[in-house]
Amino acid sequence: MRSPTILALLLGLAISGSSAPALAQKADALRAPYLDFLNHGRTPSELLRYALANSEWRVIDPATGPVQQLKAGQRVAFVNQGRTALFVIIGETSLATTGANMVAAHIDTPSPRLLLGKVTAGNQAVLPAGAHGGIKGAHWMGRPLAIVGSAVKADGTRVDIELGSKKDSFAFFIEKRNGNDYKVIASSKPTGKKDGGVGFVEVIAERYTLNAEDLRTSELYLVPKMPARTVGVEKMMIGSHGQDDRSNSFIAWRAISELKDTPERTAIAWLVDREESGSRGRGGARSHFLELVYSYILRAQGDSSVSEAELMRALARTEALSADTPACVNPNWTEVHEAKHAPLLGRGPAMFPGTGHGGKRGGSQAHAELVARALRVFGKANSPVQTAELGRVDEGGGGTVAKYLEHRGIDAVDLGVCVVGMHSPFEIASLQDFLWAYQGFQQWFLAK
Numbered sequence: 001m002r003s004p005t006i007l008a009l010l011l012g013l014a015i016s017g018s019s020a021p022a023l024a025q026k027a028d029a030l031r032a033p034y035l036d037f038l039n040h041g042r043t044p045s046e047l048l049r050y051a052l053a054n055s056e057w058r059v060i061d062p063a064t065g066p067v068q069q070l071k072a073g074q075r076v077a078f079v080n081q082g083r084t085a086l087f088v089i090i091g092e093t094s095l096a097t098t099g100a101n102m103v104a105a106h107i108d109t110p111s112p113r114l115l116l117g118k119v120t121a122g123n124q125a126v127l128p129a130g131a132h133g134g135i136k137g138a139h140w141m142g143r144p145l146a147i148v149g150s151a152v153k154a155d156g157t158r159v160d161i162e163l164g165s166k167k168d169s170f171a172f173f174i175e176k177r178n179g180n181d182y183k184v185i186a187s188s189k190p191t192g193k194k195d196g197g198v199g200f201v202e203v204i205a206e207r208y209t210l211n212a213e214d215l216r217t218s219e220l221y222l223v224p225k226m227p228a229r230t231v232g233v234e235k236m237m238i239g240s241h242g243q244d245d246r247s248n249s250f251i252a253w254r255a256i257s258e259l260k261d262t263p264e265r266t267a268i269a270w271l272v273d274r275e276e277s278g279s280r281g282r283g284g285a286r287s288h289f290l291e292l293v294y295s296y297i298l299r300a301q302g303d304s305s306v307s308e309a310e311l312m313r314a315l316a317r318t319e320a321l322s323a324d325t326p327a328c329v330n331p332n333w334t335e336v337h338e339a340k341h342a343p344l345l346g347r348g349p350a351m352f353p354g355t356g357h358g359g360k361r362g363g364s365q366a367h368a369e370l371v372a373r374a375l376r377v378f379g380k381a382n383s384p385v386q387t388a389e390l391g392r393v394d395e396g397g398g399g400t401v402a403k404y405l406e407h408r409g410i411d412a413v414d415l416g417v418c419v420v421g422m423h424s425p426f427e428i429a430s431l432q433d434f435l436w437a438y439q440g441f442q443q444w445f446l447a448k
Helices: 006-010 020-039 044-053 200-208 243-257 289-300 308-316 368-380 402-406 431-446
Strands: 058-060 075-080 084-089 100-106 111-114 126-132 145-152 158-163 173-178 181-185 219-224 229-231 237-240 266-272 319-322 350-352 411-416 427-430
Touching: 020 229, 020 237, 020 243, 020 431, 044 075, 044 084, 044 145, 044 243, 044 266, 075 289, 084 243, 084 289, 100 243, 100 431, 111 181, 158 200, 243 266, 243 411, 243 427, 243 431, 266 431, 289 308, 319 368, 319 402, 350 368, 368 411, 368 431, 402 411, 427 431
Parallel strands: 058 075, 100 266, 100 319, 319 411
Antiparallel strands: 075 084, 084 266, 111 126, 111 219, 126 181, 145 158, 145 219, 173 181, 229 237, 237 427, 350 411
């Protein structure tokens, strides 16, 4: 295959050679489902509801109810407060004996979040917002935005909120920012029932029967009003907000959902929340939800009680791919990449064995044995893998959930599709990379 230039990659011309038509046809089959996934999964809660509604999984809350027996081939989804889930196919061998093959990806995305603790009819014209994750404020200025998320009423009823999306003729936009402090235009002036005007609070009350007090409970995010779309004349790229890391989340979920064979080792796709804010909280990778699920499976496979040592052995026998998105080379900012070790769009998923910042501090480091195993598995799936660095050596960098897996004794390596314009409101990813990652993930789930 002729090595394409970066410009050619960005124009959707990455596929060449005799196998191009077959690859394009297979990748094309992922386009519509992925666009649907992006447009209906803009928040972690939305995304999990979509995933559960569009695949067949028996849902279990491991924190409540009695343990039910699990047999080889059964498909179960362990869900935590509707914000994180483990999609599990029980393997032929027990979790205690061989551990699991896991792919972990995060479903939260960098975006501004509204702060409505003190909103009233008199101060609703301009709404405050703060950043979730590492976003560049300038990217969000003057861009038509929608509001999505939820709030909970005093009686405990959860209400899903969507304002300014494609079905509305209006939008929101950020008028001013100071660092991560944003001022969001919501109406032309403060208003209330006395003057008969309609403002943000009045629309919320009319559409969702929520009042300003209810909005104190809200989890509302600003997202681009523009839906996800194809990019390039060959339609082999996708442009959208939030592809870090909904791209790998989609591939992992679809790969395990469409797995036809019962794996020898238990297969797990973990879609986890809170990665962009340090993986803290009950829905993050630092929580003990993974241990709770492992304990449930061990008991469901015959152990009436599970000791801490047995739990730790099952975790230590697990091998994982931390499927997160490195930044593909951006031709406008080539100086921030390590030229010989930077991933290119359309050349396959990227493996970066080491994460962290200068001197690899605060990150993870995969062992050479696991790197070789992952390359061998992807090779068996005919999926090329790029080896990469997260930005320039000792200058760029970042973290993923890999270090929290390794802390539990799980052998983990970072491997996922890359995006151009990471953390911006319009990231670009390659469907060809999706296809290769999908094939590789499926082979990983089946690996012995």
